[in-house]
Amino acid sequence: MLMMFILHFGLVFSLIGHLSTFVINHDYFIHNNRIINFETIGGIAGNSSLDVCWANAHLLNQTFASLQSGDTLLIPSDRTFWLMGGIYARGLVNVTFQIDGMLKFSDNQTVWPRDPQTHQVYECFFFEQLNYVKFTSSLPGGKKGVIDGSGANWWGLIEYLLIGENRPRLLSIYNSTNLLVENILLKNSPYWTFLANDIANLEIRYTDVDARVHPDVQYHDHNEMQAFNTDGFDVAGANVWIHDCNIWNDDDCIAVKEQSSSSFRSSCSENMLFERINASGVGLTIGSIGPSATHTCVRNITFRDCTMYNTFKGIYLKSRPGQPGHTGEITNVTYENILINNASQWSIWIGPQQAGYKDACSLLWPFVPKTPCPIPIGITWNNIILRNVTLNGPQLSPGVILGNSSNPMLNILFDNVFVNKPGLRPWGDQYYACEGVEGIAQGNTQPPPPCFKIKSL
Numbered sequence: 001m002l003m004m005f006i007l008h009f010g011l012v013f014s015l016i017g018h019l020s021t022f023v024i025n026h027d028y029f030i031h032n033n034r035i036i037n038f039e040t041i042g043g044i045a046g047n048s049s050l051d052v053c054w055a056n057a058h059l060l061n062q063t064f065a066s067l068q069s070g071d072t073l074l075i076p077s078d079r080t081f082w083l084m085g086g087i088y089a090r091g092l093v094n095v096t097f098q099i100d101g102m103l104k105f106s107d108n109q110t111v112w113p114r115d116p117q118t119h120q121v122y123e124c125f126f127f128e129q130l131n132y133v134k135f136t137s138s139l140p141g142g143k144k145g146v147i148d149g150s151g152a153n154w155w156g157l158i159e160y161l162l163i164g165e166n167r168p169r170l171l172s173i174y175n176s177t178n179l180l181v182e183n184i185l186l187k188n189s190p191y192w193t194f195l196a197n198d199i200a201n202l203e204i205r206y207t208d209v210d211a212r213v214h215p216d217v218q219y220h221d222h223n224e225m226q227a228f229n230t231d232g233f234d235v236a237g238a239n240v241w242i243h244d245c246n247i248w249n250d251d252d253c254i255a256v257k258e259q260s261s262s263s264f265r266s267s268c269s270e271n272m273l274f275e276r277i278n279a280s281g282v283g284l285t286i287g288s289i290g291p292s293a294t295h296t297c298v299r300n301i302t303f304r305d306c307t308m309y310n311t312f313k314g315i316y317l318k319s320r321p322g323q324p325g326h327t328g329e330i331t332n333v334t335y336e337n338i339l340i341n342n343a344s345q346w347s348i349w350i351g352p353q354q355a356g357y358k359d360a361c362s363l364l365w366p367f368v369p370k371t372p373c374p375i376p377i378g379i380t381w382n383n384i385i386l387r388n389v390t391l392n393g394p395q396l397s398p399g400v401i402l403g404n405s406s407n408p409m410l411n412i413l414f415d416n417v418f419v420n421k422p423g424l425r426p427w428g429d430q431y432y433a434c435e436g437v438e439g440i441a442q443g444n445t446q447p448p449p450p451c452f453k454i455k456s457l
Contacts, residue, residue, distance in 0.1 A: 035072045045079040053106045057084040064089035072096040080104055085168050086113040086122035096134045099145030107153035123172045130176035137183040144185040154190035156226040167191035175264050177201050192231040199237035200265040211249040220312045225250050238266035246278045253279035256286045258296040268297035277306045283316030288353040289330055291322035291378030297329050304336040314340040318353035319379040326378050334385045347391045348399030366426050375402050381409035391419045397427035401449055403436030412439035418446055
C-alpha cells in the first residue's frame with residue numbers, strides 16, 4: 001500500500017484596505033504504509049565523525065531523490081543523525097518529511113561543501129519546486145523534532161571578518177507551493193534559520209526558532225549578539241500564515257522579503273498573517289525592501305496578538321537604497337495587539353535600514369555625531385497601521401519614523417500606541433525622531449510622534 005498525503009489549502013481573504021482574515025484549511029489526509037525509516041535503510045545514529053556525517057548526507061540525498069508521491073521519510077525518535085551540509089531535493093510532490101528525532105549538522109567549515117565556481121557554501125537543506133510537502137513531527141506532549149545547525153562555530157565577530165555572510169542557511173525553500181511546517185525546533189542556524197523564497201501557500205505552526213550563544217539566556221547583550229544574521233522566518237511570496245511559534249534569535253525574528261514582476265509565484269509579497277508569536281530578537285520585520293526596475297512590492301501584511309520580551313528591536317520596517325528611477329512599495333501593513341517589554345534598542349523603527357553597507361543608515365546613528373542616516377527615495381510607503389500596541393519600559397526613546405521628504409510616507413496611523421515609562425535617550429521629551437511622514441495619532445496614543453496630527457475620537 002502506498003501512503004498518500006494530500007494537503008489542501010483553502011484560502012479565505014477579506015481585504016478592506018489590508019488583510020483581516022486568513023485561514024488555511026487542511027481538508028483531508030489519506031495514508032498508506034509507505035514509510036521510509038532513515039535508520040532502517042542505513043542511516044547511522046549517534047556518531048558525529050566526519051565519515052558518518054558525509055555518509056548520512058549522501059544517503060539522505062539519495063533517499064530524497066527516490067521519493068515518490070505519497071511517501072513519508074521518517075527520522076525516528078530518540079536518535080540523532082549527524083550530517084554534512086548540501087542536502088538537496090527538487091520536485092517533491094505529496095511527500096511528508098517526519099522528523100521525530102534530531103538532525104544535527106557538522107560545524108566543520110573546512111570541509112563544508114561549496115560551489116566549485118563561486119566558493120559559496122551550500123545550504124544545510126535546500127529544496128526547490130516542491131508541491132504539497134509537509135515537514136512535521138509526530139512526537140506527543142508538545143515535543144518537537146529538531147534540526148540543529150551547530151551554528152556557534154560560524155558565529156562571532158572574528159568569524160564574520162573572516163567569512164562574512166558566506167554561511168549556510170538551515171532550511172531554504174525556493175519556488176514552491178502548498179507547504180506545511182509544524183512541530184519542529186529549528187536550532188542554532190549558522191546563518192538565516194528559515195527562508196521561503198518565491199513561494200505560495202505556506203503555513204508554519206507550532207514551530208520554534210532558537211539561536212543563542214548561551215543556552216536559556218533571556219537577554220540580548222554584546223556577547224549574545226555574536227549570533228547575528230540568524231534570522232528566524234524569512235518569507236517572500238503570497239498567502240503565508242505563521243502562527244503559534246516561539247522565536248529567540250539575534251536578527252530579524254520574522255522578515256517579509258520582497259517580490260517583483262520577475263518573481264515566479266507572485267509579483268508582490270502579499271496576503272500574509274503572523275499571529276500568536278512570542279519573539280525576541282531584531283524585530284517583527286518588513287524588509288529590507290529596495291526599489292528595482294521590476295517594482296519590488298510588499299502589501300497586505302498583518303502581525304497581530306504577538307509578544308516581544310527583552311527584545312532588541314520591536315516593530316521594524318526598513319527600506320534600502322536603489323538605482324535612480326527604480327521603484328517599490330510597502331503598503332497596507334498592520335501591527336495589532338502587540339506587547340513589547342523592555343526593548344534594549346528601538347521599540348518602533350519605520351524608515352531606512354540600519355546596516356554597515358554604503359548609503360545605509362549607520363548602525364552608529366544617532367549616537368555618534370555626524371554619522372549618516374540617508375533616507376531612500378525609491379520606496380513608496382502607504383497605509384501603515386499600528387493599533388493597540390503597548391511598549392513597557394523601553395530602554396531608549398520609543399522610536400524612529402523617517403520618510404523621504406520628496407516621497408513622504410502617507411497614511412501612517414498610530415491608534416492606541418501606548419508607551420509606559422519611555423526612555424529619554426536620545427530624543428528627550430520629543431520621544432520619536434519623526435520627519436517625512438503624514439501621520440495621525442488617535443485613541444490613547446501616548447506620547448504621540450511629534451510630526452503626527454492628533455485626531456480626537
